[in-house]
Amino acid sequence: xxxxxxxxxxxxxxxxxxxxxxxxxxxxxxxxxxxxxxxxxxxxxxxxxxxxxxxxxxxxxxxxxxxxxxxxxxxxxxxxxxxxxxxxxxxxxxxxxxxxxxxxxxxxxxxxxxxxxxxxxxxxxxxxxxxxxxxxxxxxxxxxxxxxxxxxxxxxxxxxxxxxxxxxxxxxxxxxxxxxxxxxxxxxxxxxxxxxxxxxxxxxxxxxxxxxxxxxxxxxxxxxxxxxxxxxxxxxxxxxxxxxxxxxxxxxxxxxxxxxxxxxxxxxxxxxxxxxxxxxxxxxxxxxxxxxx
Numbered sequence: 600x601x602x603x604x605x606x607x608x609x610x611x612x613x614x615x616x617x618x619x620x621x622x623x624x625x626x627x628x629x630x631x632x633x634x635x636x637x638x639x640x641x642x643x644x645x646x647x648x649x650x651x652x653x654x655x656x657x658x659x660x661x662x663x664x665x666x667x668x669x670x671x672x673x674x675x676x677x678x679x680x681x682x683x684x685x686x687x688x689x690x691x692x693x694x695x696x697x698x699x700x701x702x703x704x705x706x707x708x709x710x711x712x713x714x715x716x717x718x719x720x721x722x723x724x725x726x727x728x729x730x731x732x733x734x735x736x737x738x739x740x741x742x743x744x745x746x747x748x749x750x751x752x753x754x755x756x757x758x759x760x761x762x763x764x765x766x767x768x769x770x771x772x773x774x775x776x777x778x779x780x781x782x783x784x785x786x787x788x789x790x791x792x793x794x795x796x797x798x799x800x801x802x803x804x805x806x807x808x809x810x811x812x813x814x815x816x817x818x819x820x821x822x823x824x825x826x827x828x829x830x831x832x833x834x835x836x837x838x839x840x841x842x843x844x845x846x847x848x849x850x851x852x853x854x855x856x857x858x859x860x861x862x863x864x865x866x867x868x869x870x871x872x873x874x875x876x877x878x879x880x881x882x883x884x885x886x887x888x889x890x891x892x
Contacts, residue, residue, distance in 0.1 A: 603672045607682060610669070614662050614689065621655030621696055624648055629703035632710025644743055645707055647750050652700050656693065663689050 628648045663686065670682035 601674055603669055603674070604678070607666065607669050607673065607678075610662050610666050611685070614659065617655055617658050617662065618692065618696075621652055621659065622699075624652040624655060625696065625699050625703045628652065628700070629706045630710075631707040632714045644746055644750070645711075646747055649700075649704065650750065650754055656696060656700070659689070659693050659696070663693065 628645065631645050631648065666682060666686055666689070670679055670686065673679045673682060
């Protein structure tokens, strides 16, 4: 059998028992003051009977609320409809019990007034019976007041216990909610942990790549600087060589007329030298000519 169905059946059983007990308490309240049993110190007082009846009504209300929560969870639609009809029936029964309790209290007060009137009539009469009754009334009044004070103390204690139970229930609910939040946070952390590991690996790879890029860039700059220095140095050497060649050419063009005059004077025939001719310059073979970049 399903757990929800078992809980509903248990609630029905508890309802029947609590309903019967509450009816008995209400009936006892209604008959209070009629018989002589109330004069017995061991019998229940009217406040105690009212407290028992109120406890029964409260328990019935809790069962009604429990069934209201369980009804939508039933497996079949027929069971849900049956539970809904039963809820309406329980609601009507609770309402009738409250009306019966109110009428029973009114009847008990009337009975008490009637019994008090009879007691006064007996006390005003003479004889030993009235004296014994007076003593019994005094004893009963003291015991009744003591019993009522004890009942009030127990009721207050019960109320404090109920409040403490409710507080503990709310605390447990808060703990359960916190536990759920912590479990959810743990699962999210585990999910993010793998992402953090991948991110860390990517960052490590990027850092290594950055170091490699810096090294490549530094080597490239160094090689480019070397190439520039090499080209500049070669360019400076070519310029110096050109200057030397031009200076040598100019020196040869200036010294040519003097040599011709001396050769004529000595009777030596010299070959004709054109002014536009360029003297051959001995340039080392190791020094190659380079074009400008």
